[in-house]
Amino acid sequence: MGIKISMLIVFFLIMVLVGIYARKHTKSVDGFVLGGRSAGPWLTAFAYGTSYFSAVVFIGYAGQFGWKYGVASTWIGIGNALIGSLLAWVILGRRTKIMSRHLNSRTMPEFFEGRYGSKALKIAASGICFIFLVPYTASIYNGLSRLFEMAFHIPYHYCVIGMAVFTGIYVILGGYMATAINDFIQGIIMLFGIVVIIAATLNTQGGFMEAIKTLSTIDSEASATLGQAGAYTSFFGPDPINLLGVVVLTSLGTWGLPQMISKFYAIKDEKAINTGTVISTVFAFVVAGGSYFLGGFGRLFDGPEIKDEMGNVVYDSVMPHMLSGLPDILIGIVVILVLSASMSTLASLVLTSSSTLTLDFLKGFVFKKMSEKKQVLIMQILIVVFIVISVLLALNPSTFIAQLMGVSWGALAGSFLAPFLYGLYWKGATKAAVWVSFFCGTGITVSNLIFKYIESPINAGALAMICGLIILPIVSLITPRPDKETVDKMFAVYDTKVEQIQKRTLK
Template sequence: MLFKWVMVFGFVCLILGLSLYTRTKTNTIDDFVVGNRSVGPWMSAFSFGTTYFSAVLIIGFAGKVGWGYGLSAVWIAIGNALIGTFLAWKIMGSRTRELSGRLNVLTMPSFLEARYDSPNMRIFASLIIFIFFIPYSASVFMGLSYLFEQIFSIPYVWALIFMTLLTGLYLVLGGYKAVALIDFMLGIIMLAGIILMVKYVVGNDAVGGILKGYQSLKAIDPGLVSPVGPPGWVGIISLVLLTSLGTWGMPQMIQKFYGIKNQQVIPRATIVSTIFSLVITGGAYYVGSLSHLFFKSLPVYGGKPSPDLLMPNIINQALPELVAVLILLLVLSASMSTLSGLVLVSSSSVAIDLVKGAINPDLDEKKTMLLVRVLCVVFVGLSLWLALNPPGIILTLMALSWGTVAGAFLAPYLYGLYGKRTTRAGAWAGMITGLFISLGGYFIIATAPDFISPGIIRTLQAWGSPFFGTLAMIVPLMVVPLVSWLTPEYSPEHLGKVFGKKELATENA
């Protein structure tokens, strides 16, 4: 136990040391929010990957989805690598870096305001980010705390408090430069940890190797080794699209493109980030799919079956103690990176877009930086409160917040990058449609209104929040161009400001 604590203490000292080092290099709001747009390919790639995957993946998604879908859960890993990472970099990376630099914007709400000439959209977007990133952050806290409880026998509450303090210090001290540098270090830990986790779980007597594990799962339920798993195609496709396509509209992911040094960085970062994604998600979902070999029924927490305890218990049973501590550091690494991205984006959006952008335009840079740091503390405090009073399981929290934010932003942002015919009304219609579908779906699942037949309710509940989160992203992709086609287009002067007069002239010619 002493050696476990020494490893964790050394890890914490490393993180805080790097944060203090970057603190001396963070002097402006550009430094704090986007690293002064000076981040190279490896740090950009690892920062994208470590922000993408957190304790929600390792503890929540991998366990619950693996238990329900079996080996078909690996489709999600493939989707995350190809759609959520490779295509995100190919389609969004270069264009985001180009337009954000030309418009001199630091946040997604600022981009939406500049692209659609709508200050109200900037305010609305910043409020969405702040409100719905709190449950997302809380889900990360919850997942990590379950693992602390299993490996160190630390009460859930104390683990939450420790994580809150560490995250607050880590981010407030260093800003985006600390995030990028530390994410690179954390990414290395994550890769080593996931490879060792797969090795020891597959080699455990309960699994007995890849082939025997496959045969044992098939004996329990042939559906666990089928291409689509027991819940069927709708469920697995919803999860693939929710967790993959969602990165295209999540502000903390898009922000990684804002900080890229130049266009030459993107090709190498794309390949590195895709490989990283495939290794991390492939390992996590594969281990989760083997959970039936370790448990006959779901573990119980607080008197109720909890899929969130599957992965912590597998790690505790199958891995040597020191390797289990490394897995703890893996999850801690992923969670710290995700949390720092969420906190930085939400706090900077409120400070820059809401307070300075709408309430007090004369706020100077020094006070704006102070406000961002204060809001970082407020944000992690609210996330802690929600994690201590959780309304549901990790998967539900994450799916609700991820689906709502991505549903609101994906279509307006994507069309805003490429669609010169996209109008302000079209963007508003897309944002509102995404919000309505995601929140309405959660309401239907949670409350089961009497006017909907029980059969439909059971089907929707089986598909779960991921189905509505996916629908919230897809439907606005049709709504935005339709409404834009019906409403007046922007003037050539505005489009020239956004896309560059040279690009417009070339297309007109």
């Protein structure tokens, strides 16, 4: 216990010291929200990766989908790396940086206002962010509850409050730059931790080959595997269709999440984008691929400890139970690993929420004039407000809130993915089509939450994103076109000639 507590104390101390160090970057709004748009490749890539993967992935998703799909759940991590990281950086990174700088946008709602010429779109997007980011923030704590009870035998609410306090301190002190530096430190912990934990956990089952052999004999006649022998060690697992839905939501969804896209606003230069693409992809392969791969062996640890009174598997208990037999030093590493994943995502979400509400709603709509200093102060106050709300939701989760957590990703990505992607690449996207995309994204996910016409909320979120990508161009073709001169001038920024030194380009 002393080892585990000591590791926690050192971890939290480092986070706070980084916040103090980064205070010099918080004198302006750009500095507080985007770190002065000067973040290098390593900081940006790790900030992107650590915001992507939290305790929800390591504890919740890896346990649930590893149990359902076996080793084939590794495809989710591979999809996260190739689609959610590599393609996101290649397709969105450079254009997002150029267009956001041209429009002087610091948030996704500001981008919609500048790109489509509508303040109402900005306010609506700000509302969607607030409604669905706050419960998403609360969901991050859920993955920690059983892990901390297993490791420390202390009530979950102490962990929630402690994590919220320390996250709030370093984000308020240092803004984006403190978040980015801490994300880098936390990312290193995650990379090291996941490799060690996989090796140690499989070693308890006799090693990788023995674990695969045992897993291949499980439930070969069960209805869940459709009679497939060795289904949980097969290439696509027992249920490839639903597996594909998980891959789509968790991978393509990042393209429309404001807390992810904001990382491209802050990146420094061309070299940072090229290098960051590689780093981010490798990070996702190791962390996401490793988490889902480990979760795929969950059925080897079946027992009453992961079942409820009715004998049903409690998916959030699978990963903590798998890790419970490890030595104390390794359990300490697991705790720091999950804390790192959770605090980095939490910091990104509260910073995104506070900046969006301040810049996109309060500024100009509630307060006609706001100085830079006042904007930063309000964002710092709102960070406290958002953290308090998320803690209250996490400590007293209602059934509705618990369901809402599961659909928040689908609602955000379903609303924003198509308007953002087409807004970067297609001059013909219209304001009316963006409104329809907002309606589809929130409408499909919320209505499914109430009427449950799609069994899986994950599949509902994936459908919302795909519908937006299909509907937006159709509506754009039948609604009034945007002003050609304005849009041409906007897109001309991509063709601006810049000088480049020889070592950066072969031209």
